[in-house]
Amino acid sequence: MDSRRAIVVGAGIVGAACARELARAGYSVTVLDSRPPGCGTTAAGMGHVVIMDDSPAQFALTKLSRELWDQLDLPDYGERETRGTLWVAADSEEMDAVRSKHRAYSDQGVDAEILDEHQLAEAEPNLRPGLAGALRVAGDSVVYPPTVVEWLLNDANCDVQQVDVTEIDDNIVTANDGTTLTADVVVNAAGNYALGLLTEPLDIHVIPRKGHLVISERSAGFCNHQLIELGYLKTAHGNHGETNSESVAFNLQPRATGQMLLGSSRQFGKVDSVVDPGVLAKMVNRAMEYMPGIAKLQAVRTWTGFRGATRDNLPIIGPHPTQPHLYIACGHEGLGITTALGTARLIKQFVLKEEPDIDPAPYASARS
Amino acid sequence: MTSSRSDILVVGAGPAGLAAAVTAAETGCQVTLVDDNPHVGGQVWRAERETLPPRAAQWYARARQAKVHMVGGATVVYAPSPHELFAHSVDGAKKFQCEKLILATGAHERFLPFPGWTLPGVVGVGGLQALVKGGLPVVGKRVALVGTGPLLLAVGAFLMQRGAHVLCIAEQARRTRVLAFGASLAWHPRKLREAVKLKRATRPIPRQYSTWPLAIRARSQSLEIDLTRKPESAAAVTKTLECDLIGCGFGVVPDTVLARALGCDLNGEAVRVNDHQQTSIANVYCAGESNGIGGADLALVEGEVAALRACGQTIGRDLQKRLDRGRSFAQGLNDTYQLRDELRHLGQEDTIVCRCEDVPLEHLHPYGSFRDAKLKTRCGMGACQGRVCGGALAFLRGWAPDSVRPPYAPIPMEDFARMCADATT
Numbered sequence: 001m002d003s004r005r006a007i008v009v010g011a012g013i014v015g016a017a018c019a020r021e022l023a024r025a026g027y028s029v030t031v032l033d034s035r036p037p038g039c040g041t042t043a044a045g046m047g048h049v050v051i052m053d054d055s056p057a058q059f060a061l062t063k064l065s066r067e068l069w070d071q072l073d074l075p076d077y078g079e080r081e082t083r084g085t086l087w088v089a090a091d092s093e094e095m096d097a098v099r100s101k102h103r104a105y106s107d108q109g110v111d112a113e114i115l116d117e118h119q120l121a122e123a124e125p126n127l128r129p130g131l132a133g134a135l136r137v138a139g140d141s142v143v144y145p146p147t148v149v150e151w152l153l154n155d156a157n158c159d160v161q162q163v164d165v166t167e168i169d170d171n172i173v174t175a176n177d178g179t180t181l182t183a184d185v186v187v188n189a190a191g192n193y194a195l196g197l198l199t200e201p202l203d204i205h206v207i208p209r210k211g212h213l214v215i216s217e218r219s220a221g222f223c224n225h226q227l228i229e230l231g232y233l234k235t236a237h238g239n240h241g242e243t244n245s246e247s248v249a250f251n252l253q254p255r256a257t258g259q260m261l262l263g264s265s266r267q268f269g270k271v272d273s274v275v276d277p278g279v280l281a282k283m284v285n286r287a288m289e290y291m292p293g294i295a296k297l298q299a300v301r302t303w304t305g306f307r308g309a310t311r312d313n314l315p316i317i318g319p320h321p322t323q324p325h326l327y328i329a330c331g332h333e334g335l336g337i338t339t340a341l342g343t344a345r346l347i348k349q350f351v352l353k354e355e356p357d358i359d360p361a362p363y364a365s366a367r368s
Numbered sequence: 369m370t371s372s373r374s375d376i377l378v379v380g381a382g383p384a385g386l387a388a389a390v391t392a393a394e395t396g397c398q399v400t401l402v403d404d405n406p407h408v409g410g411q412v413w414r415a416e417r418e419t420l421p422p423r424a425a426q427w428y429a430r431a432r433q434a435k436v437h438m439v440g441g442a443t444v445v446y447a448p449s450p451h452e453l454f455a456h457s458v459d460g461a462k463k464f465q466c467e468k469l470i471l472a473t474g475a476h477e478r479f480l481p482f483p484g485w486t487l488p489g490v491v492g493v494g495g496l497q498a499l500v501k502g503g504l505p506v507v508g509k510r511v512a513l514v515g516t517g518p519l520l521l522a523v524g525a526f527l528m529q530r531g532a533h534v535l536c537i538a539e540q541a542r543r544t545r546v547l548a549f550g551a552s553l554a555w556h557p558r559k560l561r562e563a564v565k566l567k568r569a570t571r572p573i574p575r576q577y578s579t580w581p582l583a584i585r586a587r588s589q590s591l592e593i594d595l596t597r598k599p600e601s602a603a604a605v606t607k608t609l610e611c612d613l614i615g616c617g618f619g620v621v622p623d624t625v626l627a628r629a630l631g632c633d634l635n636g637e638a639v640r641v642n643d644h645q646q647t648s649i650a651n652v653y654c655a656g657e658s659n660g661i662g663g664a665d666l667a668l669v670e671g672e673v674a675a676l677r678a679c680g681q682t683i684g685r686d687l688q689k690r691l692d693r694g695r696s697f698a699q700g701l702n703d704t705y706q707l708r709d710e711l712r713h714l715g716q717e718d719t720i721v722c723r724c725e726d727v728p729l730e731h732l733h734p735y736g737s738f739r740d741a742k743l744k745t746r747c748g749m750g751a752c753q754g755r756v757c758g759g760a761l762a763f764l765r766g767w768a769p770d771s772v773r774p775p776y777a778p779i780p781m782e783d784f785a786r787m788c789a790d791a792t793t
């Protein structure tokens with residue numbers, strides 16, 4: 001008997017993860033992307049696999065996803081390293097936030113430990129002295145997204161085609177040369193462009209949010225964890241879609257190569273990929289406040305990327321409200337590397353009508 | 369951060385940049401000339417123990433006379449706009465503001481990957497000359513020069529003069545083509561004189577045409593190179609030479625980093641210019657090898673033309689004629705020394721193509737573009753940002769380089785942040 005057929009539009013990390021889940025469920029999968037795989041937002045992300053607790057739904061999805069990352073048998077070229085995250089508290093007020101974060105994580109069975117000022121200084125000698133402490137989340141890791149995409153697609157053994165899709169109407173996918181493809185199931189994982197491809201639009205919107213990153217030359221040992229200032233949580237919210245809303249936060253990531261990747265900024269209302277010097281200056285200055293030694297690291301390159309943000313900062317995962325063969329997986333904002341695996345698992349469970357691992361209601365496509 | 373403002377900023381103080389700066393300054397413009405090297409002169413005239421060759425010295429004297437503001441040892445690493453550029457130097461960051469910009473960033477050597485090309489003692493021919501000028505002793509050293517073009521002869525003559533034993537010049541081009549090009553130099557008397565002089569100076573060096581390297585191996589105290597000679601209509605013959613140093617020169621690649629960062633269109637590997645050295649971006653001109661390989665004389669003429677246009681002057685008939693002749697010479701040069709197809713297949717599966725990130729050729733097989741290969745293999749992601757492997761892959765695969773992002777050369781984060789904070793764009 002022929003196996004059932006699925007089309008995944010978009011070969012970013014979300015599409016690649018969905019393709020693999022469906023292939024493992026027995027589907028014969030075709031992945032369409034207008035570019036080579038993993039060259040969209042996925043190529044711009046920092047690749048931090050991190051549990052976040054902005055909302056219970058975010059917590060559930062990141063926790064599920066991190067468990068799935070742990071089960072993945074990634075080859076070395078995925079550059080996965082489990083160094084843990086340090087949420088850095090600058091003062092006693094932020095230290096209170098560390099404590100409540102610690103409780104939240106512990107209550108949900110996620111290992112986390114509070115570091116005081118001295119333990120923090122010992123863990124990260126290059127941080128400025130006098131910081132209040134930190135929360136260490138030891139199980140968080142980092143990956144290199146473009147090669148992970150490549151591996152996911154290879155592992156799925158699916159057919160990847162370079163096709164520019166213009167429209168998705170339930171299970172009919174139209175390419176820019178007018179040809180159409182159909183399948184039993186279609187997953188729309190076209191990232192920031194996903195919703196624009198629908199013939200039946202949704203009420204919910206995904207708005208691009210620009211981010212800047214700088215990478216240094218190799219300087220192994222300069223820092224040992226993924227470092228994020230606690231204030232990041234505030235900046236990650238921002239005013240949805242408000243033009244010129246702009247924020248920066250200290251976020252430093254040691255890469256498997258020994259390089260340091262420095263983030264991060266968030267801007268709405270920007271659509272070109274040009275490096276914005278004002279934002280970059282603020283971002284690097286913020287990082288140097290936390291870690292003065294960054295000043296002397298050699299910057300090799302900068303780049304920008306666009307996170308697809310919904311109003312409630314949760315991704316869209318699940319069936320289209322009116323088109324029964326079509327599933328949507330987009331709007332992952334700054335967490336899509338992490339949550340790609342949980343997203344793909346939920347999509348598979350929708351398609352196979354299985355009991356979902358977590359409650360999918362908060363990610364429904366029929367919200368606004 | 370020091371800051372300076374001028375009518376015209378020239379980046380690159382080789383022949384093109386010097387001529388542009390002098391010409392513009394002599395028409396009364398305020399001119400700043402910046403170069404990453406402490407000394408003016410560019411590739412060909414780079415000061416040898418601080419003495420310039422006479423022709424260069426003349427241009428230099430004129431530059432001083434015309435009060436060109438010369439800034440050495442400063443690398444332009446960020447250009448938020450054609451009117452605002454930042455440079456990094458030992459004494460900190462520098463900001464340049466200008467009305468018009470002339471790019472004269474020259475070219476750098478093209479390396480081709482073949483087994484052994486990364487061994488110690490194997491260097492670019494231009495690099496070898498620079499090393500010797502910088503004090504590397506070569507007396508009695510056995511040197512093999514392989515690749516293509518007149519640069520092999522120039523460096524051969526130079527090395528002989530320094531007491532090296534130049535074993536051979538292996539030229540990949542066909543003898544008939546080189547001879548035909550030589551004959552065409554009758555139309556370019558100055559070039560002919562240079563060629564005759566070079567030929568005389570390199571007479572003792574065995575010269576082989578249609579010859580190229582296959583592999584280099586390290587021996588305990590020396591190197592061993594396999595050279596293959598493939599005359600038309602005859603079987604290839606391979607022989608092995610033992611030597612101490614090997615200079616490879618497969619031509620040069622226009623340096624277009626700054627131009628691309630500003631959004632200038634390219635024409636193949638070079639910056640696209642119109643008849644007046646104007647690029648596709650308003651107020652940005654380009655002269656010299658960054659807009660096509662053609663030697664120092666053409667670079668000088670182009671520098672003059674770019675400067676006159678940038679200053680709103682017309683191009684005299686004589687200058688136009690020199691420009692046309694220079695371009696026809698450049699065309700002949702590039703046709704004659706075009707790299708042959710066989711050179712595309714010298715690399716083995718495990719031959720390194722990206723030295724910064726140690727990427728072997730076999731890793732690139734699945735990919736169809738520089739960007740895709742870069743993202744998946746790290747090829748071109750290192751400190752040189754594809755300057756070295758880019759020239760190889762343009763020839764091997766026809767790949768256009770990936771986008772340029774600041775900083776254009778590695779600099780400390782604090783300096784970069786300072787420049788960004790100071791940018792008005």
Ligand SMILES: Cc1cc2nc3c(=O)[nH]c(=O)nc-3n(C[C@H](O)[C@H](O)[C@H](O)COP(=O)(O)OP(=O)(O)OC[C@H]3O[C@@H](n4cnc5c(N)ncnc54)[C@H](O)[C@@H]3O)c2cc1C
Pocket residue numbers: 009010011012013014015032033034035036037038039040041042043044045046047048049050163164165166189190191192193194197210211212213263264304305306307308329330331332333334335336337338339
């Ligand atoms: C600066 C920055 C830092 C980040 N850091 C992190 C981090 O540390 N951790 C984390 O978890 N996440 C991070 N993210 C977020 C993460 O990168 C994204 O959420 C994730 O990559 C989204 O993946 P995707 O597959 O949905 O989108 P994409 O990678 O953009 O994939 C969508 C694909 O669809 C294709 N496509 C679009 N339109 C069409 C069409 N019409 N036809 C055919 N194909 C089409 C595109 O070419 C693209 O390949 C970061 C993002 C940014 C910008």
Ligand SMILES: Cc1cc2nc3c(=O)[nH]c(=O)nc-3n(C[C@H](O)[C@H](O)[C@H](O)COP(=O)(O)OP(=O)(O)OC[C@H]3O[C@@H](n4cnc5c(N)ncnc54)[C@H](O)[C@@H]3O)c2cc1C
Pocket residue numbers: 379380381382383384385402403404405409410411412413442443444445472473474475493494497519522623626655656657658662663664665667776
């Ligand atoms: C070893 C050698 C010998 C040669 N001999 C001859 C010869 O005998 N006859 C002949 O006709 N040609 C010769 N050539 C070719 C000759 O070098 C070129 O034709 C000529 O130098 C081109 O001039 P240019 O001004 O375009 O570039 P260049 O001379 O290369 O000058 C460009 C300058 O710009 C600087 N620069 C680039 N980017 C930046 C930046 N971002 N910031 C600051 N500065 C920057 C570079 O450091 C360089 O100094 C030789 C070349 C080499 C390498």
